Amino acid sequence: MIEGLDYWRQLPIKQQPEWPDAAAVAAASAEIASLPPLVFAGEIDQLRDRLARAARGEAFVLQGGDCAETFAGATADQIRNRVKTLLQMAVVLTYGASVPVVKMGRMAGQFAKPRSSDNETRGDVTLPAYRGDIVNGYPFDVASRTADPSRLVQGYHMAASTLNLIRAFTQGGFADLREVHSWNRGFATNPANQRYEGLAKEIDRAIRFMEAAGADFDELKRVEFYTGHEGLLMDYERPMTRIDSRNGTPVNTSAHFLWIGERTRELDGAHVDYFSRIRNPIGVKLGPSTTPEVMEQLADKLDPNREPGRLTFITRMGAGKIRDALPGLLEASKSLELQPLWITDPMHGNGITTPNGYKTRRFDDVVDEVRGFFEAHRAAKTVPGGIHVELTGDDVTECLGGSEQIDEATLATRYESLCDPRLNHMQSLELSFLVAEELAAFPSPPQA
Numbered sequence: 476m477i478e479g480l481d482y483w484r485q486l487p488i489k490q491q492p493e494w495p496d497a498a499a500v501a502a503a504s505a506e507i508a509s510l511p512p513l514v515f516a517g518e519i520d521q522l523r524d525r526l527a528r529a530a531r532g533e534a535f536v537l538q539g540g541d542c543a544e545t546f547a548g549a550t551a552d553q554i555r556n557r558v559k560t561l562l563q564m565a566v567v568l569t570y571g572a573s574v575p576v577v578k579m580g581r582m583a584g585q586f587a588k589p590r591s592s593d594n595e596t597r598g599d600v601t602l603p604a605y606r607g608d609i610v611n612g613y614p615f616d617v618a619s620r621t622a623d624p625s626r627l628v629q630g631y632h633m634a635a636s637t638l639n640l641i642r643a644f645t646q647g648g649f650a651d652l653r654e655v656h657s658w659n660r661g662f663a664t665n666p667a668n669q670r671y672e673g674l675a676k677e678i679d680r681a682i683r684f685m686e687a688a689g690a691d692f693d694e695l696k697r698v699e700f701y702t703g704h705e706g707l708l709m710d711y712e713r714p715m716t717r718i719d720s721r722n723g724t725p726v727n728t729s730a731h732f733l734w735i736g737e738r739t740r741e742l743d744g745a746h747v748d749y750f751s752r753i754r755n756p757i758g759v760k761l762g763p764s765t766t767p768e769v770m771e772q773l774a775d776k777l778d779p780n781r782e783p784g785r786l787t788f789i790t791r792m793g794a795g796k797i798r799d800a801l802p803g804l805l806e807a808s809k810s811l812e813l814q815p816l817w818i819t820d821p822m823h824g825n826g827i828t829t830p831n832g833y834k835t836r837r838f839d840d841v842v843d844e845v846r847g848f849f850e851a852h853r854a855a856k857t858v859p860g861g862i863h864v865e866l867t868g869d870d871v872t873e874c875l876g877g878s879e880q881i882d883e884a885t886l887a888t889r890y891e892s893l894c895d896p897r898l899n900h901m902q903s904l905e906l907s908f909l910v911a912e913e914l915a916a917f918p919s920p921p922q923a
């Protein structure tokens with residue numbers, strides 16, 4: 476019987492690839508275990524403190540990035556565009572919320588994907604499904620789709636170089652508040668986005684006031700930026716888990732924040748057990764079928780000491796379901812005296828497939844789920860603590876609608892995601908203005 480951190484190894488586990496060569500996987504995991512941590516325990520502790528504040532309504536979390544990062548997409552331009560988009564959104568949200576925005580990329584590790592089916596069939600050929608670049612390749616041929624353990628090590632190096640660039644961008648002046656704001660002004664003066672012009676002007680005035688009042692903008696050039704991804708692939712996550720020399724506790728050093736997906740959050744499964752033993756702040760996705768009992772059991776297992784900032788529930792109900800599914804969980808969390816951070820993921824419950832075969836989401840559904848999230852928290856007098864979105868900084872055409880009015884025929888123009896559709900740059904900014912409006916209208920302080 477294996478005890479402690481490796482107890483998960485004897486439990487049922489879902490969504491792992493079928494590696495053809497167990498010895499090669501063990502060698503790759505051993506190599507990863509010998510490589511330096513990507514993030515540090517002190518940063519992880521700092522994030523937990525920030526998330527605790529967000530759970531109390533003293534901050535708001537913005538979490539965003541690709542559905543599936545790719546190795547080919549780890550270029551300077553694409554990483555810069557994503558960081559830029561998140562920083563732009565954060566400026567708008569900071570103003571709307573009048574509280575600090577905790578910025579977190581679905582970046583530098585979001586390489587593994589859970590799938591509805593283990594296989595994909597095209598015509599009369601069936602091959603393993605694409606599970607993300609850290610497992611196999613996207614091209615539909617036997618060689619690409621066979622799980623390749625050398626990709627585990629490559630994933631580590633891709634994450635390291637992505638994180639290195641993120642750190643350079645967010646510590647080196649790229650995040651200068653005035654510059655970030657002027658990018659937004661360009662967005663709001665576009666006639667398609669006229670309804671946001673008022674808010675953009677207010678932000679403008681606020682920044683000019685700060686400048687006139689002598690704010691030290693050099694200090695504001697550096698921003699805290701955290702990373703997070705779904706902790707799915709145990710042959711990567713386990714070797715990235717290290718013992719914090721300061722206190723002897725295990726921390727996963729592949730990212731500051733990790734979450735358990737909707738498909739792998741069984742109470743008696745491997746993922747929940749492993750997550751219960753690491754010290755990082757962790758998230759759990761909650762879909763529309765989640766009962767208060769399951770929510771309570773997850774909290775008991777993952778956050779038995781009710782530690783502020785430890786547990787985030789990321790709800791992904793779907794626009795048509797959130798108004799029925801979320802209120803019961805919020806009421807139960809109050810009566811159980813849970814204090815999780817509540818984040819809305821308005822993407823994963825809103826997937827559709829168009830008649831011409833594109834996986835997509837309607838921007839209007841995304842917005843509607845966000846509104847439903849705020850409505851439920853307003854009624855329950857609980858704290859809407861953040862938003863989690865699949866987005867890119869590029870001008871892709873993957874989600875329908877938004878001010879550019881992307882329609883079904885346009886999806887083909889620039890559909891680049893290898894898994895689920897992402898909001899493009901414009902749609903992401905538009906969403907941030909909408910969320911800012913919701914936040915500005917939210918009773919303050921939100922907790923009764």
Ligand SMILES: O=C[C@H](O)[C@H](O)COP(=O)(O)O
Nearest residue numbers: 542588589590591592894895
């Ligand atoms: O990102 C989430 C999941 O990996 C994705 O929705 C699964 O997609 P599939 O249903 O095409 O497998």
Ligand SMILES: C=C(OP(=O)(O)O)C(=O)O
Nearest residue numbers: 589736737738760791823
């Ligand atoms: C797979 C994901 O989400 P969910 O677990 O909510 O389906 C995801 O966020 O990539």
